[in-house]
Amino acid sequence: LPGAVSMLASALYQTLDGVFVGRFLITISREFGSGGRELGKRLAGQLGYAYYDREIEEGIAEKMDMDVNYVARFMERGSLTNIPLHFGRTLSGDYSLKQRVNMMLEQQRLLKEIAATSHCVIVGRAADVILAEHQPFKIFVYADMAYKVKRCLNYAETGENLSAREMERAIQKIDSQRARYHQTFSDMRWGDKRQYHLCVNTSGLSVREMVPILAQYTEYWFRQRQS
Numbered sequence: 001l002p003g004a005v006s007m008l009a010s011a012l013y014q015t016l017d018g019v020f021v022g023r024f025l026i027t028i029s030r031e032f033g034s035g036g037r038e039l040g041k042r043l044a045g046q047l048g049y050a051y052y053d054r055e056i057e058e059g060i061a062e063k064m065d066m067d068v069n070y071v072a073r074f075m076e077r078g079s080l081t082n083i084p085l086h087f088g089r090t091l092s093g094d095y096s097l098k099q100r101v102n103m104m105l106e107q108q109r110l111l112k113e114i115a116a117t118s119h120c121v122i123v124g125r126a127a128d129v130i131l132a133e134h135q136p137f138k139i140f141v142y143a144d145m146a147y148k149v150k151r152c153l154n155y156a157e158t159g160e161n162l163s164a165r166e167m168e169r170a171i172q173k174i175d176s177q178r179a180r181y182h183q184t185f186s187d188m189r190w191g192d193k194r195q196y197h198l199c200v201n202t203s204g205l206s207v208r209e210m211v212p213i214l215a216q217y218t219e220y221w222f223r224q225r226q227s
Helices: 005-009 036-047 054-064 068-077 095-115 145-155 164-183 207-226
Strands: 014-016 019-021 025-030 050-052 120-123 137-142 198-201
Touching: 025 036, 036 050, 036 120, 036 137, 036 207, 054 068, 054 095, 068 095, 095 120, 137 207, 145 164, 198 207
Parallel strands: 025 120, 025 137, 050 120, 137 198
Antiparallel strands: 014 019
């Protein structure tokens, strides 16, 4: 993360013609295999915004002196559902549980710090809920299962060799984990269209070609929010 984070945090809000203006923040929630990560990265590039994805886990790992892969695995599993986060500093007797709660608390701190630095796109990490006070533009990216399976098989690492059926089960498992993690922070169901400003079905479409259109709509949305 940029070393100037703390210096820039004080610049969170500006006044423009008497209108309250904050940093422009876009959160991307996505089904596995839908191309949400690619969409987020391309959208950030199109708009000239900062982009955060795996950098979140890297920041947590550095702060807590932990292995980044362990942090990343935990963030996908959502294993603390229904445990109130304000108990994080009073839990006793279970070191592993305390450690994972502290990871979640550190993630919240880091996300809020990031949101204070510049216009940015954040992928996953329940950022749409954790950063609700920043009024982000919330996007949910999804696709038909057949399209997700095909995309994942095309991008599979060498030696993975999963069948289409095995890949479908893997996708379902990962999406279930993401839903549980999101539920830790919100009672609203992950993927429920009512909690997003825009839902994008990428099935059979080119993410690269749709991004300029999404960028225009995003800019329009922020202009309307300010008016």
